[in-house]
Amino acid sequence: MLSRTVRIWDLPVRLTHWGFALIIPAMWYTGENGEWAWHFRLGLLLLGLLVFRIIWGFMGTETARFSSFVKGPLAVLRYLRGNHEDSATKGHNPLGAPSVLALLAAMLVQVGLGLFSGDPYDGATGPLNALVGVMTADTITELHEVFFYVVVALIAVHLAAIAFYTAVKKQKLVGAMVTGAGEKAPGVPDNTPAPWGRALVSLVIALAVVAWVWAGAPPLS
Amino acid sequence: MNRIPLRPLMIAAPLAALLAACGGGSDAPEGEEPAELELRHENFEAISDSFKTIRAQYEEGKETDIVMVAAAARDINERAAAIEDHFPEGSGRDAGWDTEALPTIWEKPAEFTAAQQKLLEESAKLLELAEAGDVAGAGEQVGPLGASCKNCHDTFRLDDD
Numbered sequence: 001m002l003s004r005t006v007r008i009w010d011l012p013v014r015l016t017h018w019g020f021a022l023i024i025p026a027m028w029y030t031g032e033n034g035e036w037a038w039h040f041r042l043g044l045l046l047l048g049l050l051v052f053r054i055i056w057g058f059m060g061t062e063t064a065r066f067s068s069f070v071k072g073p074l075a076v077l078r079y080l081r082g083n084h085e086d087s088a089t090k091g092h093n094p095l096g097a098p099s100v101l102a103l104l105a106a107m108l109v110q111v112g113l114g115l116f117s118g119d120p121y122d123g124a125t126g127p128l129n130a131l132v133g134v135m136t137a138d139t140i141t142e143l144h145e146v147f148f149y150v151v152v153a154l155i156a157v158h159l160a161a162i163a164f165y166t167a168v169k170k171q172k173l174v175g176a177m178v179t180g181a182g183e184k185a186p187g188v189p190d191n192t193p194a195p196w197g198r199a200l201v202s203l204v205i206a207l208a209v210v211a212w213v214w215a216g217a218p219p220l221s
Numbered sequence: 222m223n224r225i226p227l228r229p230l231m232i233a234a235p236l237a238a239l240l241a242a243c244g245g246g247s248d249a250p251e252g253e254e255p256a257e258l259e260l261r262h263e264n265f266e267a268i269s270d271s272f273k274t275i276r277a278q279y280e281e282g283k284e285t286d287i288v289m290v291a292a293a294a295r296d297i298n299e300r301a302a303a304i305e306d307h308f309p310e311g312s313g314r315d316a317g318w319d320t321e322a323l324p325t326i327w328e329k330p331a332e333f334t335a336a337q338q339k340l341l342e343e344s345a346k347l348l349e350l351a352e353a354g355d356v357a358g359a360g361e362q363v364g365p366l367g368a369s370c371k372n373c374h375d376t377f378r379l380d381d382d
Contacts, residue, residue: 121269121371122269134280
């Protein structure tokens, strides 16, 4: 089959992706072992990556944008019925898109819960713990512990899908997420060039959000 | 350029990291875990819950239910008295058990007893004030009671921050 190497994923998408892959296990480890100083630093880094990735989903390259890969349920059904033109398209397929959204949403929920978790009299507290009452913080802490299983379940689905596409469909998904490029049918255009100015804007906004949360979310006016 | 070995590695690395620490308890010592580990854990959890109940009664915009404060203070006071039986020799972290109890508990027994005594006294003070219906006075005693929890955690419990 004829194919050519095309650019699929931009650098910010790849960096945020592998950032998630490294930080999530580290968050689990530091949480399990009470390494709270590191748990908080990594949690804020994760928050920054998430905010960046979400803004980049509106301002980034073609394959980074939600508007380019989030398809309706009909497209997902068509895809499931066997309309796989995987080599004729690039980026997330119609079925992968909701998985991406679910992973981002679950990580955001988990980080959000963590910000309010903890007890000042018993160990450490997230930066926004003081904004809620003691009983609310207690409930949020329990949710934060339980919701991690939702994150793990979604990651398991994500990894199983990659294993399936790698083993059965012989697609080099992991390689593409590392190098940014992959083999596609002739005529599939390269990804749009990365708008670096907008990457900088996304980064600045993400850092501002992290700094604001780190400061305990003071009033903005 | 052959990238094939990289792919399974990229999948395996985060998975391995996840799995690696799952077997954390494998170096536990021989024999049954002392029953005190579970007992003291439950006891401290219950103390923590009662203390939360008290703090919730003093949150902004809340009318303090002083009877509830007294009941929770009594619970803490009774549970504080039970602590002395919960730390037999060899039930600490250094013996290999999955616990945050540091060896300092047995190295500095007088200080550990004093720390328990502090919790007993501060909770007794709160109980007395709450039973007398002194909402403001009991409110001022919440801080010192919390400090007596923290005081012990700082020295005798595995540092978690």
